[in-house]
Amino acid sequence: MNAIATHAIKTVSVVVPVYYNAGSLPVLFDRLQAVERELIERHQVRLQLIFVNDGSRDDSQQALLAIKAQRPETTVVRLARNFGAVHASRTGFRFVQGDAFVIIAADLQDPPELLLEMVPKWLAGRKFVIAVRASREDPWTSRIYSWMYYRVLRLLVVPEYPEGGFDMALMDRAMLEPMRNCSKNAFTPLLAYWLGYEPEVVTYHRPARDHGKSRWTFSRKIKTLLDVMLGFSVTPIRLISAIGVVVAGLSFGYGILVAIGAMLGKVEVSGFATLAILITFLLGLIIVMLGVIGEYLWRIFDEVNRRPETVIDEVA
Numbered sequence: 001m002n003a004i005a006t007h008a009i010k011t012v013s014v015v016v017p018v019y020y021n022a023g024s025l026p027v028l029f030d031r032l033q034a035v036e037r038e039l040i041e042r043h044q045v046r047l048q049l050i051f052v053n054d055g056s057r058d059d060s061q062q063a064l065l066a067i068k069a070q071r072p073e074t075t076v077v078r079l080a081r082n083f084g085a086v087h088a089s090r091t092g093f094r095f096v097q098g099d100a101f102v103i104i105a106a107d108l109q110d111p112p113e114l115l116l117e118m119v120p121k122w123l124a125g126r127k128f129v130i131a132v133r134a135s136r137e138d139p140w141t142s143r144i145y146s147w148m149y150y151r152v153l154r155l156l157v158v159p160e161y162p163e164g165g166f167d168m169a170l171m172d173r174a175m176l177e178p179m180r181n182c183s184k185n186a187f188t189p190l191l192a193y194w195l196g197y198e199p200e201v202v203t204y205h206r207p208a209r210d211h212g213k214s215r216w217t218f219s220r221k222i223k224t225l226l227d228v229m230l231g232f233s234v235t236p237i238r239l240i241s242a243i244g245v246v247v248a249g250l251s252f253g254y255g256i257l258v259a260i261g262a263m264l265g266k267v268e269v270s271g272f273a274t275l276a277i278l279i280t281f282l283l284g285l286i287i288v289m290l291g292v293i294g295e296y297l298w299r300i301f302d303e304v305n306r307r308p309e310t311v312i313d314e315v316a
Contacts, residue, residue: 012122015104018052021106039116102115126198129201153190171192179192
C-alpha cells in the first residue's frame with residue numbers, strides 16, 4: 001500500500017530566478033514549504049525547488065545555501081554573471097525533474113500560494129495554467145508601461161493574449177522540451193502561450209513589493225519589448241514594407257506633378273523648404289527602417305554565433 005501511495009505522488013518543479021533577493025528568500029522558502037505541505041495533504045503533490053542565482057552581488061547566495069542546508073534536495077545554481085531573468089529561468093529548466101514546472105518570482109509579488117489553485121486544474125488535465133493579474137499595486141510608471149506593453153503585444157503579436165499579462169504559469173512536462181530548446185531571445189511567458197495549449201486562467205491581485213527594489217529597469221523593459229515584437233511577429237518588417245510602398249507611391253505622384261508643372265512652366269525656382277522637408281523626412285524614415293532591419297539581423301546573428309545563453313559557475 002505504501003509503495004502504491006509513493007508511486008502516486010506527483011512532483012511540480014519550481015524554478016526561481018534570483019537577483020538581489022536576499023531579503024525575500026527566507027520568506028519565500030517558508031511560504032513554499034507551507035504550500036508544499038498543503039499540496040501533499042490535499043493532492044499528493046510535492047515540490048522540487050530550483051533556485052538560479054543570476055549574478056546577484058548581495059547576500060542572495062548565502063541565503064540560498066542556508067535554504068539548501070535546511071532542505072538538502074534543493075538545487076541551487078549560480079551563474080557566472082547576470083544574464084537576465086528569462087535566461088536564468090531557462091537555465092533552471094535544465095534541472096527540472098517534475099511532472100510539471102512553474103516559474104515563481106523571488107520578490108513575492110506573484111504569491112506562491114497561487115499553486116494551491118493552479119495544481120488542481122493541472123491534475124484535472126489542463127496542461128497550461130496561467131495566473132493573470134486582475135489588478136496590481138506597482139508604481140504608476142510601471143503600470144503605464146505594462147498597459148502600453150500589453151496593448152502593443154495584443155495589437156501586433158497575439159490578439160488573444162491576456163490583457164493584464166502573466167508571469168507565473170504552471171506547465172505540464174509536455175511543454176518542457178520546446179521551452180528548453182527555444183530561441184535565446186524568446187520571452188518565456190509569450191513563448192509558452194504561443195505553443196498553442198489552451199490556458200486555464202487563475203486571476204489574482206499583484207501586491208506591492210515589500211523586500212528590496214525592482215531591478216526591472218526601463219532599458220530591460222525596452223529590450224524585452226523589442227524581443228517580443230521582433231522575435232514573435234513579422235508585423236514590424238511588413239509595416240516597413242507597407243510604409244515603403246506608400247511613400248514610394250506618394251513620391252512618384254509628387255514627381256509626376258512636378259514634371260507636369262515644369263512642362264507647363266508653372267514650377268517656381270523657390271521651393272527649398274519643401275525640398276528640405278521631403279529629404280529630411282525620407283532620410284529619417286530610411287534610418288528608422290534600417291534600424292528595425294538591423295534588430296532582426298542582430299537576432300539572427302545572436303542565434304547562429306553559438307554563444308552560450310548562460311554560463312553556470314556552480315551547482316549546489
